[in-house]
Amino acid sequence: xxxxxxxxxxxxWVFRTYSGHSSARASNELYRQNLSKGQTGLxxxxxxxTQTGVDSDHPLARGEVGKVGVPIxxxxxxQALFSGIPLDRMNTSMTINATAAWLLALYVAVxxxxxxxxxxxxxxxxxxxxxxxxxxxxxxxxxxxxxxxISDMIAYSVDVMPRWNPINICSYHLQEAGATPEQEIAxxxxxxxAVLDTVRARSDVPEDAIPRVVGRISFFVNAGIxxxxxxxxxxxxxxxxDELTRDRYGVGDAKLRRFRYGVQVNSLGLTEAQPExxxxxxxxxxxxxxxxxxxxxRALQLPAWNEALGLPRxxxxxxxxxxQQILAYETxxxxxxxxFVGSRVVEARTRxxxxxxxxxxxxxxxxxxxxxxxxxxxxxxxxxxxxxERIRAIESGEQKVIGVNAFTESEPSPLLAGSQSVLVVDExxxxxQIESLRAFRSRRNAADVTAALRGLxxxxxxxxxxxxxxxxxxxxxxxxxxxxDVLRKRFGEYRAPTGIAVRGETRGPEAVSVRERxxxxxxxxxxxxxxxxxxxxxxxxxxxxxxxxxxARDVGMEVVYEGIRLTPAQIAxxxxxxxxxxxxxxxxxxxxxxxxxxVLEQLRASGCADVPVVVGGIIPEDDARKLRSAGxxxxxxxxxxxxxRIMGEIVDVVAEARAVAA
Amino acid sequence: MPEALNLADDxxxxxxxxxxxxxxxxxxxxxxxxxxxxGITGAPGSGKSTLLDALVRRLxxxxxxxxxxxxxxxxxxxxxxxxxxxxxxxSAASDPGVFVRSMAARERLGGIxxxxxxxxxxxxxxxxxxxxxxxGVGQSESEVTSxxxxxxxxxxxxxxxVLQFIKAGLIELPDVFAVNKADLGEVAAQTAxxxxxxxxxxxxxxxxxxxxVLLVSARDGTGVDALLEAIRAHGAQQIASSRLRxxxxxxxxxxxxxxxxxxxxxxxxxxxxxxEGVRTRLRRSDGTTSIALVEAIGAEIESALRRTR
Numbered sequence: 001x002x003x004x005x006x007x008x009x010x011x012x013w014v015f016r017t018y019s020g021h022s023s024a025r026a027s028n029e030l031y032r033q034n035l036s037k038g039q040t041g042l043x044x045x046x047x048x049x050t051q052t053g054v055d056s057d058h059p060l061a062r063g064e065v066g067k068v069g070v071p072i073x074x075x076x077x078x079q080a081l082f083s084g085i086p087l088d089r090m091n092t093s094m095t096i097n098a099t100a101a102w103l104l105a106l107y108v109a110v111x112x113x114x115x116x117x118x119x120x121x122x123x124x125x126x127x128x129x130x131x132x133x134x135x136x137x138x139x140x141x142x143x144x145x146x147x148x149x150i151s152d153m154i155a156y157s158v159d160v161m162p163r164w165n166p167i168n169i170c171s172y173h174l175q176e177a178g179a180t181p182e183q184e185i186a187x188x189x190x191x192x193x194a195v196l197d198t199v200r201a202r203s204d205v206p207e208d209a210i211p212r213v214v215g216r217i218s219f220f221v222n223a224g225i226x227x228x229x230x231x232x233x234x235x236x237x238x239x240x241x242d243e244l245t246r247d248r249y250g251v252g253d254a255k256l257r258r259f260r261y262g263v264q265v266n267s268l269g270l271t272e273a274q275p276e277x278x279x280x281x282x283x284x285x286x287x288x289x290x291x292x293x294x295x296x297x298r299a300l301q302l303p304a305w306n307e308a309l310g311l312p313r314x315x316x317x318x319x320x321x322x323x324q325q326i327l328a329y330e331t332x333x334x335x336x337x338x339x340f341v342g343s344r345v346v347e348a349r350t351r352x353x354x355x356x357x358x359x360x361x362x363x364x365x366x367x368x369x370x371x372x373x374x375x376x377x378x379x380x381x382x383x384x385x386x387x388x389e390r391i392r393a394i395e396s397g398e399q400k401v402i403g404v405n406a407f408t409e410s411e412p413s414p415l416l417a418g419s420q421s422v423l424v425v426d427e428x429x430x431x432x433q434i435e436s437l438r439a440f441r442s443r444r445n446a447a448d449v450t451a452a453l454r455g456l457x458x459x460x461x462x463x464x465x466x467x468x469x470x471x472x473x474x475x476x477x478x479x480x481x482x483x484x485d486v487l488r489k490r491f492g493e494y495r496a497p498t499g500i501a502v503r504g505e506t507r508g509p510e511a512v513s514v515r516e517r518x519x520x521x522x523x524x525x526x527x528x529x530x531x532x533x534x535x536x537x538x539x540x541x542x543x544x545x546x547x548x549x550x551x552a553r554d555v556g557m558e559v560v561y562e563g564i565r566l567t568p569a570q571i572a573x574x575x576x577x578x579x580x581x582x583x584x585x586x587x588x589x590x591x592x593x594x595x596x597x598x599v600l601e602q603l604r605a606s607g608c609a610d611v612p613v614v615v616g617g618i619i620p621e622d623d624a625r626k627l628r629s630a631g632x633x634x635x636x637x638x639x640x641x642x643x644x645r646i647m648g649e650i651v652d653v654v655a656e657a658r659a660v661a662a
Numbered sequence: 663m664p665e666a667l668n669l670a671d672d673x674x675x676x677x678x679x680x681x682x683x684x685x686x687x688x689x690x691x692x693x694x695x696x697x698x699x700x701g702i703t704g705a706p707g708s709g710k711s712t713l714l715d716a717l718v719r720r721l722x723x724x725x726x727x728x729x730x731x732x733x734x735x736x737x738x739x740x741x742x743x744x745x746x747x748x749x750x751x752x753s754a755a756s757d758p759g760v761f762v763r764s765m766a767a768r769e770r771l772g773g774i775x776x777x778x779x780x781x782x783x784x785x786x787x788x789x790x791x792x793x794x795x796x797x798g799v800g801q802s803e804s805e806v807t808s809x810x811x812x813x814x815x816x817x818x819x820x821x822x823x824v825l826q827f828i829k830a831g832l833i834e835l836p837d838v839f840a841v842n843k844a845d846l847g848e849v850a851a852q853t854a855x856x857x858x859x860x861x862x863x864x865x866x867x868x869x870x871x872x873x874x875v876l877l878v879s880a881r882d883g884t885g886v887d888a889l890l891e892a893i894r895a896h897g898a899q900q901i902a903s904s905r906l907r908x909x910x911x912x913x914x915x916x917x918x919x920x921x922x923x924x925x926x927x928x929x930x931x932x933x934x935x936x937x938e939g940v941r942t943r944l945r946r947s948d949g950t951t952s953i954a955l956v957e958a959i960g961a962e963i964e965s966a967l968r969r970t971r
Contacts, residue, residue: 142881376707515740526672528741528766553742558766560746577761578746579668 004335012040012328013290014091014299017317018264020045020070022429024080027070032084033314039321041091041123043301044081045069046103048538048589051138052565053099053484057434060567063594064538065430069095073437073479078106079113088116092123093168093262093299098140100127101149102483105470108161112475124165124218124262127153130191131170133374133496134383135177137540137564140484143371145491147198149466154195155204156467158213165218167195168262171237175222176268177380177543178387181233181353184222186360187370187379189240192217194370196249204465214245215256221297223265223285229353230288232346234261234295236354262299263289272308272639274403274410279305283323290327293338300324306415308638310422310620311590377497387543388550395642396508404641422620425590437479444477452476453486460490495563510644511555517651518556521662525581529654532580533561534571536599539589540564544616548584551643552650568595572602575611581654587617592627600631612657614650616640633657663788667763670780681780682953688783689914689951695906697786698897701806703798704816705823709842712880713816713889714795720890721791722759729761729785731778732795733806736766743767761789779809779917798827807835808913811906812896814838814889817857819850828860837873838892844877844884851877871899915944918955925956926963933966934959 017034020027031042046069049061055073056065065071072078082090087110096103104125108118129146132139139146150167157166171179171188179187199205199213219237223230241259245251265285270278282302289297302320304312327333340346364373373379393399400406452473459469473483522528533549535542542564549561560578575583583603587595596615603611615627616636624635633653636646655662670681704710718728736743743766763785765777778794786792796806798815807813815836817824827833839861841854858875874892878885900906919940923931934940943959950958 144881519741523673526674526677527668528743528768549744553737553744554740556737556740556742558736558743558745560764561744562746574746574762576664577763579664579671579763 003337004332006332006335008335010293010296010334012324012334013297014041014262015039015321015324015328016041016043016093016262016299016301017321018043018045018095018301018303019317020047020081021068021311021423022066022070022425023433024070024072024077025083026429028081028083028085030314031081034317034321035085037318037321038325041093041299042085043093044095046094046096047071048138048591050103050480051096051099052538052540053102053140053480053488054538055479055481056430056437058481060538060565062598063430063591064589065433066425067590068539071433072103072106073433073481074440074477075106075109075113075474076440078103078474079110082110086116087111087114088120090122091299093126093301094124095126097126097129097132097136097138098146099480099484100125101153101466101470102474102480104153104157104164104166105467105474108471109474112471118161120163121161122163124168125153126170126220127167128170128191128220130194130370130374131173132540133494134187134380135173135541135543136170137496137542138538139496139540140493141487141491142494143374145487146494147194147371148202149487150195151199151202151204152466154199154213154216155202156465158205158209158216162212162216165216165260168218168220169195170220172220172222172264174383175224175266176541177383178385178390179383180386181229182356182360183382183386185233185237185240185353185357186364188219188221188237189244189357189361190364190370190373190379192219192241193244193248193365197369200249210249211251211253211256214249214251215253215258218298219259219261221261221263221289223263223288225266225269225281225285227284227288227291228346229349230285231292231295231340232349232353234259234289234297235292235340235346235350236357237261238295239350240354240357259295260298262301263297264301265289265303267303267307269401270303270305270308271401271404272637273408274413275306275309276413276415277403278303278308279319279323282320283327286323286327290333292340293336294341295338306422308618310618311425313423374496380497384546384550387547391547391551391641391643395644401641404639440477441479448476449473449478449482452478453482456483457486457490460487508644511647514644514648514651515555517648517662521651521655521660522556524660524662525654525658528556528558529582529651530558530560530578530580531650532571532575532578532583533559534566534574534583534585534599535564535587536566536568536571536585536595537587537589537591538565539587539591541588542586544588545586547643548586548616548646551647552584555644555647557647557650568598568602571599572606572608575603576606576608580611581658582650583611583613584650585613585615585617587615587619590618592617592619593623596627596632597630610657612653614653616646663761663784664763666784667781670784671765671777685780685783686951686953688787689953692783692787695811695897695901697790697792698812698893699782699786699792699794699810700893701810701813702793702795702816703803703806703813703836704842705798705818705827708798708816708818708823709880710795710816713840713842713878713886714793716880716883716886717793717890718760720886722757725759726790727759727761727788728791728793729789730763730793730795731781731785732762732764733767733778733797734764735797736768741768761785776917776920778806779913782809798823803832803835808916811900811909812837812893814840814893817841817853819843819846819853824853824856828856833857833860837871837896838889839873839875840878840885840889841875842878842880844879845882869903871896914952914955915941918944918952918959921952921956922959922963925960926967930963930967933963933970 047066048064050072054061056071153166157164169188169192171184174184174187238259242257245257251257304316304320367373397405455469456473518529531552533545535545549559552559612633614634615632619637627635651662702710702714721728734745745764813836839857841850844850854875876885876888878889
């Protein structure tokens with residue numbers, strides 16, 4: 001028999017595009033367009049206020065509404081988001097974590113409103129809090145209560161929504177935070193075991209339902225450019241998951257032990273320089289998770305080629321969707337059995353990765369598991385150390401990035417002509433959303449809302465499952481902020497360790513010369529150069545800020561870094577009380593316009609008008625120009641990969657501001 | 663206040679003179695006993711920052727103001743330091759009743775005491791409570807104990823740091839032991855038991871303070887009030903028994919000795935009979951500030967050095 005059989009083509013994975021912006025209505029329009037072009041599932045991006053449990057009119061939401069995703073404040077927003085899309089025939093993935101129980105409750109409420117049977121609902125809530133502590137930063141509550149929420153959702157959905165994946169264990173963000181393949185596998189597995197152990201310990205579900213729970217655990221994996229190794233990685237994960245679920249939870253049915261995963265290929269590796277090259281990267285990365293039939297992804301979302309420049313336009317997203325369609329429908333990939341069975345090379349690398357991951361997993365389990373290894377910062381420190389090493393390799397040219405540190409010469413790109421090469425969110429979207437939220441609040445029944453919130457609080461206190469009262473609250477017209485506030489009062493808020501206390505690195509001759517300049521300017525200033533690294537706003541992607549902090553320490557600066565989600569006023573007060581010479585801000589959510597200006601204003605109000613400010617983030621050149629004219633001394637974007645050079649410029653900035661030589 | 667702290671940190675000669683004058687005045691004019699000065703120390707991961715946050719919240723709820731001096735280690739090779747990572751006092755920056763200043767230990771310049779001591783002197787007249795938070799790595803406990811009235815050691819259960827601490831002979835330094843993460847149950851009780859056992863072995867003069875071993879949990883709030891009460895009780899007992907004055911004086915002498923040794927080295931100190939000789943000399947001269955003492959004894963050493971030449 002021929003190994004290829006066109007008649008027995010495998011079914012393709014689900015095609016998605018991670019999207020959402022401005023408002024429920026605008027996002028709905030985009031979803032319907034995408035579906036009409038052959039996309040087979042949806043992947044909802046929520047804005048940061050929704051992800052961190054504040055309403056669009058909350059002071060912390062300023063500048064963030066509709067920026068990185070869609071704002072969803074209440075059941076009407078959710079219904080508008082899916083208008084004209086029958087929920088019982090859709091496969092919806094929601095990137096939502098701290099407030100996942102609430103957004104799922106809204107989704108169920110919309111299904112009930114529109115007559116769709118919850119049993120038929122198919123999709124995924126990301127709902128992985130551990131990687132939020134380690135990398136993504138949109139957590140709210142401490143680990144204990146957060147794990148309880150996850151457990152509640154699993155217990156609820158295993159019977160009521162049997163086709164829903166209540167949690168998507170994310171290795172994706174671990175890779176972004178610096179994980180090596182071994183760490184990515186080990187920590188994702190540790191995370192999954194922590195979830196399953198919690199479910200089992202809380203006896204939310206009867207013991208005999210545990211295999212079904214195991215069968216509903218899915219994963220969300222990153223696919224990087226080393227696509228051969230990535231193929232081995234997903235094969236290793238497939239084997240390891242099969243082994244762990246059999247041995248630890250006694251799952252007999254092989255189908256329930258199947259490693260099911262969705263993928264977003266690596267966005268962090270996409271470059272701002274020569275951005276057209278990103279399309280090629282995306283194609284190769286897609287191969288890493290589709291080539292091996294035995295370990296093929298269930299759903300795939302591809303970023304757009306111009307993501308490092310700003311928000312992609314519909315055409316950019318279409319281009320990425322076409323990659324998937326060509327791969328699945330045009331090539332012969334889906335006609336073959338697994339390509340790697342019997343490959344000595346692939347098998348050996350797979351075994352190597354699995355063995356190393358097993359060892360690291362054992363280390364984490366010996367510490368008390370993933371939650372303990374978050375609280376004692378072990379995993380975070382390992383990730384920051386790996387990330388520091390990766391950045392060092394790129395800086396030194398050891399790891400080549402075409403167009404960035406190798407082959408940087410380029411013809412002008414016709415794709416970048418004109419300022420309209422990215423999507424600009426209409427500034428009026430925030431105002432419109434706030435107005436519609438206020439109108440919604442005034443038309444709901446206040447007594448229903450109060451009763452629903454009381455019911456929710458009682459469930460929290462008694463330990464009853466949080467889903468049924470949340471669904472009732474959704475119907476009653478409770479808002480995202482109100483739901484989250486009830487939980488905040490009961491659970492408290494959490495701040496995860498930053499993990500930056502890693503041992504110093506020597507960074508080569510350039511770093512040594514910058515360090516000498518730091519020491520020289522410190523003598524002139526009378527005390528060591530002191531830098532405040534701040535992350536204003538709701539964006540929790542702290543990896544960049546952490547790398548800046550570590551690099552600054554390594555060239556001899558004293559660095560104050562207080563973690564994520566600070567208000568501009570808090571940053572300004574810290575700058576004053578700590579007596580810093582310069583402030584560095586990091587913002588990846590695209591809200592730099594409002595937030596940076598607020599920080600400058602607050603610095604002036606705190607008597608620190610003379611403290612210079614530099615900013616890093618995904619900042620289009622037009623915006624960068626505006627920031628510079630508002631007083632920002634330097635603006636850095638993803639193309640500025642050379643941290644040592646940035647450190648040298650920070651010395652320049654302080655020297656200019658203090659009129660001293662360095 | 664931030665400006666005063668910047669000044670105290672400044673190494674340029676003209677600013678050093680101004681800083682010395684400021685500190686001299688503060689030492690002379692600050693009322694005794696003034697704000698309680700409390701050190702919080704413990705191994706990385708013991709949860710001392712979170713515990714400190716819980717203490718600060720309680721004090722703020724009572725309307726009392728708090729200043730925190732947080733000391734982090736510096737890199738010996740680069741001189742750089744990462745600060746503030748441990749500070750989880752969320753409300754700090756937007757609440758004028760809480761002041762946080764992080765400092766690098768700058769090992770090459772003689773440890774934490776100089777900068778932290780100046781920080782305490784500047785902040786104590788202004789706030790109701792002053793906390794000094796340091797990472798416990800052996801050396802820092804003995805240094806911080808000389809600038810605070812009460813030293814709290816935060817232990818994490820079952821992490822092995824307690825055993826190391828006992829082995830390193832540091833057990834006699836803290837005045838209060840807080841075994842954190844009491845919510846872990848048995849393992850926390852076991853650690854408290856080990857500490858209490860080790861404390862019983864040490865000889866103690868009659869009527870002396872017996873360091874309590876408290877089970878606390880920054881996570882669920884267990885024992886936070888008891889810890890505040892133990893800190894208060896230790897302070898009150900020290901005042902009542904006149905030990906506080908002696909402790910502050912001893913701390914001052916440590917600082918003078920450290921500065922003299924930095925300035926003149928062991929050869930210089932040897933002119934007055936080494937460290938012990940300088941201490942004896944210090945004990946005879948009461949009533950002056952540390953700066954005056956450094957100047958006076960420094961002059962004696964210099965003249966002795968000239969004679970031997």
